[in-house]
Amino acid sequence: MAENPIIEIRNLSKRYKGSDDLALNDISLDIYPNEIFGLLGPNGAGKTTAISILCGLFAPTHGEVRIDGLDLKTHLNSIKHIIGVVPQDIALYPTLTALENLTFFGNMFGLKGKSLKSLILDRLAIFGLERFANKKIDSFSGGMKRRVNLIAGLLHNPKILFLDEPTAGIDVQSKIVILEFLHEINNNGTTIIYTSHYMEEAENLCSRVSIIDRGNIVSTGNPKKLVAEHPEFKNLENLYLYLTGKGLRD
Amino acid sequence: MFKFLSAVKKEYLLLLRDKAGIIILFIMPMVLIVIMSLMQEVGWSAIAKDPKVEILLVNNDKDSLGINMEKGLRNSGYFTVRDSVDKMPVTIKSARAAVKRGDYLIAIVVPEGITKSMRSNVRVAVAKTLAGFGMFNPNLLKSLAQKGADTVTIFFDPTIKNVFKNAVVSSIKEFNYRSETGMIFRAFNNEMAKQFPAYKPENIEFRESLQFKEVFPNYVEQEAIPTTVQHNVPAWAIFAMFFIIIPLTGSMIKEREEGSLSRLLSMPVAYINLLLAKVTVYFFVCLVQSFLMIFSGIFILPYFNIPSLVIGDHVTALFIMTVMTALAALGYGLLVGTISTTHQQAAAFGAVSIIILAAIGGIWVPVYLMPTVMRQVALISPLNWAITGFYNIFLRQGGLITILVPATKLLAFFLVSILITYIYRKIKSPLNI
Numbered sequence: 001m002a003e004n005p006i007i008e009i010r011n012l013s014k015r016y017k018g019s020d021d022l023a024l025n026d027i028s029l030d031i032y033p034n035e036i037f038g039l040l041g042p043n044g045a046g047k048t049t050a051i052s053i054l055c056g057l058f059a060p061t062h063g064e065v066r067i068d069g070l071d072l073k074t075h076l077n078s079i080k081h082i083i084g085v086v087p088q089d090i091a092l093y094p095t096l097t098a099l100e101n102l103t104f105f106g107n108m109f110g111l112k113g114k115s116l117k118s119l120i121l122d123r124l125a126i127f128g129l130e131r132f133a134n135k136k137i138d139s140f141s142g143g144m145k146r147r148v149n150l151i152a153g154l155l156h157n158p159k160i161l162f163l164d165e166p167t168a169g170i171d172v173q174s175k176i177v178i179l180e181f182l183h184e185i186n187n188n189g190t191t192i193i194y195t196s197h198y199m200e201e202a203e204n205l206c207s208r209v210s211i212i213d214r215g216n217i218v219s220t221g222n223p224k225k226l227v228a229e230h231p232e233f234k235n236l237e238n239l240y241l242y243l244t245g246k247g248l249r250d
Numbered sequence: 251m252f253k254f255l256s257a258v259k260k261e262y263l264l265l266l267r268d269k270a271g272i273i274i275l276f277i278m279p280m281v282l283i284v285i286m287s288l289m290q291e292v293g294w295s296a297i298a299k300d301p302k303v304e305i306l307l308v309n310n311d312k313d314s315l316g317i318n319m320e321k322g323l324r325n326s327g328y329f330t331v332r333d334s335v336d337k338m339p340v341t342i343k344s345a346r347a348a349v350k351r352g353d354y355l356i357a358i359v360v361p362e363g364i365t366k367s368m369r370s371n372v373r374v375a376v377a378k379t380l381a382g383f384g385m386f387n388p389n390l391l392k393s394l395a396q397k398g399a400d401t402v403t404i405f406f407d408p409t410i411k412n413v414f415k416n417a418v419v420s421s422i423k424e425f426n427y428r429s430e431t432g433m434i435f436r437a438f439n440n441e442m443a444k445q446f447p448a449y450k451p452e453n454i455e456f457r458e459s460l461q462f463k464e465v466f467p468n469y470v471e472q473e474a475i476p477t478t479v480q481h482n483v484p485a486w487a488i489f490a491m492f493f494i495i496i497p498l499t500g501s502m503i504k505e506r507e508e509g510s511l512s513r514l515l516s517m518p519v520a521y522i523n524l525l526l527a528k529v530t531v532y533f534f535v536c537l538v539q540s541f542l543m544i545f546s547g548i549f550i551l552p553y554f555n556i557p558s559l560v561i562g563d564h565v566t567a568l569f570i571m572t573v574m575t576a577l578a579a580l581g582y583g584l585l586v587g588t589i590s591t592t593h594q595q596a597a598a599f600g601a602v603s604i605i606i607l608a609a610i611g612g613i614w615v616p617v618y619l620m621p622t623v624m625r626q627v628a629l630i631s632p633l634n635w636a637i638t639g640f641y642n643i644f645l646r647q648g649g650l651i652t653i654l655v656p657a658t659k660l661l662a663f664f665l666v667s668i669l670i671t672y673i674y675r676k677i678k679s680p681l682n683i
Contacts, residue, residue, distance in 0.1 A: 055516040059679075077518055085516040089509030093260070095267035100260075107256035108517040136267075152513065162516075 004069070005030035006160060006191050007054065012063035014049050014215075023049040025215035026063070031208075036182070036192040038206035038223070040199065042244050046215040047195040048088065051162050054193070055085050068159065081109070084158030088165045088195075090145045091152070094138035098129060098148050101137060102155060109156035116155075123151045127177055143174035150178060154185065161185070163194040167201060179205060199237035203227075209236075213244045253519050257527030264501065265531060271497055279490035279539050283546045287482045287556055305329045305418075306345045306357035306405075313365030315429050322425040323358075328418075342403075349405040356418055357405040364400045368430060369437075376437040385445050402426075477557040483547035484640035485613045488633055490543060491536050491575055492604045495583035498532050499596035502587035521675065529580050536576035564649045571639040571653050574660035578632045581667030588671045607631045635659040 007030070014024040024046045031037045039047045052058045054065060056076045065072040067079045092101045102120045106112070111119070124130045127147040137145060146166065154161055163182070167175045182205065186192055196202050202209055203223040210220040219226060223236045233239040265271065307323060309316045324331050332354070335344045345357035381388055402422065406415055443449050505511045514524060547559030561568060583600070590596035608614060610624065611631030620628065628634045639656035642648035 052512075057512055057515055057679075080516060080518040083516065085513060087509050087512055089512075091509035091513040093264060093510060094508075096260070096263055100263060104256055104260045105513070105517070108253055108514060108519045110252070110518070112252065 003032050006033045006068055007031040007193070008064075008066040009050075009054075010064045012050070012053065012065065013061045014046075014053060014058065015061045022061075022215045024053070024060070027212075027215070027217050029210060029217065029220065031191065031193060033191055034186065034189060035207045036186050036194060036205055038202040038209035039193065039195045039212055040197075040202055040209050041195075041212035042197075044214075045212045045244070047212060048164055049215075050212070051085075051164055051193065051195060055083060055162055056080060081156075082159040084153040084156065084161045086150050086153035086161070086163045086166050088168065090137075090149050092137045092145065092148060095136055097134050097136050098124060098140075099133040101148065102152055105152045106155045111156060119155060120151070123155065124148075126181060127151060143170040146170050147174060147178065150181075154190075157185075158190060160191045160193065163192060165195055165197065167196065167198065175201075199235070203236040211239075211244065218244070254523050254527055257519075257524050258530050261501070261527050261531040265535070275494075275497060275535055276539060276542055279487070279493075280542050280546045280550070282490055283483055283486050283543045284550055284554065286486045287479055287547070287551055288554055290478050290482045303329050303356075304332055304354055306335065306340050306348060306354050307331050307333050308340050308342055308345050308357065308359040309333065310362040311360045311364040313363075314433075315365035315368055315426070316360045318429050319358075319360055319422070319425045322428075323422075326421065328421060329356075346405050349407055352407055352409070355407045355410050355414075358422065359403040359405075361400055361402070364402070367400050369433060372430065372433045372437050376434065376441055380441055380445070385441075479547060479551055479557050479559050480644045481641075483543065483551075483559045484644055485637055487540055487543040488575055488636045488640065489604070489608050489613050491539060491636075492579045492582070492607070492633060493601070494532055494536055494539070494576075494579050495586055495600040495604060496597055497535075498528065498580065498583035499587035499590060499600055500593055501528060502584075503590065503593045503596055507593070515679075521679075522672070525584060525671070529584065532580055532583070533576055536579060537572065540572045540576070560644070562643060562647050564643050564647070567643050567648070567650050567653050568640075570650070570657055571636070571643060574639070574657040574664075575636040577664040578636065578660040578667075581664035581671075582632070585667045585671050585674075588674055604633075607633045610634070612637055632660060632663045635663075 009027060009029040009031075012024055012027050013022055015022050027046075027050070039050060041047050049058065053060050054067070054072070056072060056079065059073075068082055070079055072079060093104075096104070099117075099120060102123075103116060106116045106120065121130060121133060124133050127150070129144060129147060132140065132144065137148065140148065146169075150163075150166055153163075161182075166182075167178055170178075179201070182192055182194075194202070194206065206223055208221060209223050209226070210217050212218065219239075221229075227233060227236055227239055230239050265275075305323070307320060309320050311317075320331065323329055333340055335348050335353075338344065340348075340357070342359050345354075345359060348354045349357050404419065404422070406418075505514075511524075515521065544559065544561065548561070549558070552558045586596055586600050586603070590599060608631075610627050611617075611633030612620070612628055613633055617625055617628045617634065635656040639653040639660075642652040642656070646652065
């Protein structure tokens with residue numbers, strides 16, 4: 001990796017108020033342009049906390065983050081222009097239509113007018129939702145909502161896209177459309193940081209992954225190479241279980 | 251500005267799509283105004299003029315005092331007098347039982363011979379006075395014995411309010427004083443006629459020589475009698491406007507819980523812009539609410555035989571007070587919505603705190619009827635500042651100058667609430683303001 005990292009994380013720690021444990025414990029990581037980078041880990045491992053800090057939603061307790069060469073603490077507003085976020089929750093307004101939701105979120109990035117409407121209709125068409133543009137979100141199925149949730153995060157063609165479990169709880173068809181689209185935008189230059197519980201999906205999609213557990217990074221690398229380095233495990237899921245253990249998490 | 255306007259449009263659409271919310275926001279305050287005005291009108295009128303308050307009268311005195319008291323009660327316009335229960339003439343026992351059951355609020359028992367006793371006592375008093383002038387035979391005076399006062403018993407339903415009870419007792423005492431005074435006047439005339447046979451008194455009835463004129467001074471110095479509507483409509487309008495806190499905090503917390511806020515905070519838009527968009531939409535909601543409530547006061551209340559609300563000439567002052575009250579309510583709502591972590595927390599705290607602020611602010615009970623300590627406490631309630639301003643307009647016919655202090659206090663409350671919200675937010679989420 002000769003290129004400069006697009007995301008530099010140095011000694012990042014996060015302790016939530018009232019908690020004795022660190023949600024993130026002194027993690028350092030570089031993510032490079034055009035990667036699809038997976039953050040994998042069990043529930044409560046620190047994945048969502050890490051993404052929330054990178055998006056500027058939480059302030060870290062300690063450590064530094066630079067995104068596209070900009071310090072997160074001092075240049076958050078500039079950073080917000082180049083990132084897109086697709087949260088784990090369906091972060092849409094149920095009583096607004098798909099078009100109204102997407103128009104509003106597009107407006108927040110400064111997009112407006114006919115060009116925005118045309119962009120929205122194009123994206124809805126890619127995800128098979130053009131017929132539903134004027135339907136309210138609360139009439140959508142789970143898979144349709146998740147597709148609109150994804151579109152809302154990438155209307156402004158972000159340089160970096162954060163996805164928090166984008167395929168959780170949806171049917172195979174919706175999952176395939178989403179993953180194909182992620183490949184496509186990645187080919188067009190978007191760096192993707194993605195969390196998931198689906199190891200097989202991560203193994204196929206990601207160029208690199210970090211396995212994170214109890215706030216610590218326990219392994220980082222190309223998923224296929226990681227498995228190859230541990231021949232006793234036949235796939236990423238087995239390696240993941242070995243690294244994080246089989247014990248249930250909070 | 252573009253992002254702000256887009257956020258305003260989003261808030262407007264969210265509000266528009268919430269049909270139940272719209273009914274609560276716009277129809278309920280109108281219903282509140284009508285119902286509370288009706289209730290208060292009946293409450294006040296029970297003392298003043300509503301003839302539907304039924305009382306039982308056991309009149310065992312068939313002489314002048316009993317007859318006059320019954321006549322007075324019937325003609326007062328205060329009561330509908332009943333003298334039978336279950337088609338049977340009312341007795342002390344049946345009257346007591348009827349009040350005990352809650353069938354009647356009041357029963358009055360006038361004992362037998364009360365007029366005779368009073369006449370006898372009056373005669374003694376007059377004789378004693380005339381004896382002092384040597385105009386009455388002292389030997390005869392010895393034969394006249396002063397009797398103890400007779401008792402008129404009044405049964406009250408235990409649920410009856412003190413203020414109403416006192417008004418009833420005062421009315422009955424007033425009949426008694428009039429009768430007794432008239433009796434004294436006639437007794438003097440009779441005795442004087444006996445002493446001076448040439449004296450031919452005219453048939454003059456005793457008449458009160460003092461009249462009372464009720465005047466309510468106001469800034470325009472035009473005689474205007476305040477109605478309960480002038481008190482009630484602004485009081486309940488303020489109460490309803492402050493309840494904007496419930497939908498406002500609901501909207502804030504729903505956005506937070508559904509994750510839309512997190513998404514928005516990851517976008518290049520200032521949090522304060524999003525808050526101000528909410529304030530803008532709910533501000534117009536408050537204005538429409540107050541318009542509808544005033545509309546109810548002017549046009550709907552008369553259909554219920556309640557006087558129409560008179561808004562007076564100071565429409566600008568009224569508008570400014572409405573704006574300031576709306577801002578104070580919204581500022582408080584933003585603060586509660588920001589500090590609360592759940593919808594239940596915000597709804598419970600918001601509703602209870604508004605009820606407390608209304609209670610201490612003089613919305614339910616006038617401040618002048620409160621204990622001294624509570625009168626001081628009332629001064630800290632923004633609802634008290636609001637009602638002071640509205641009363642200056644509706645009851646004192648005051649203009650802009652008279653609302654300057656309460657309007658400034660409400661504006662300051664709004665600004666302080668926004669400042670605290672900002673500081674709290676800056677501490678809790680320093681990256682996203």
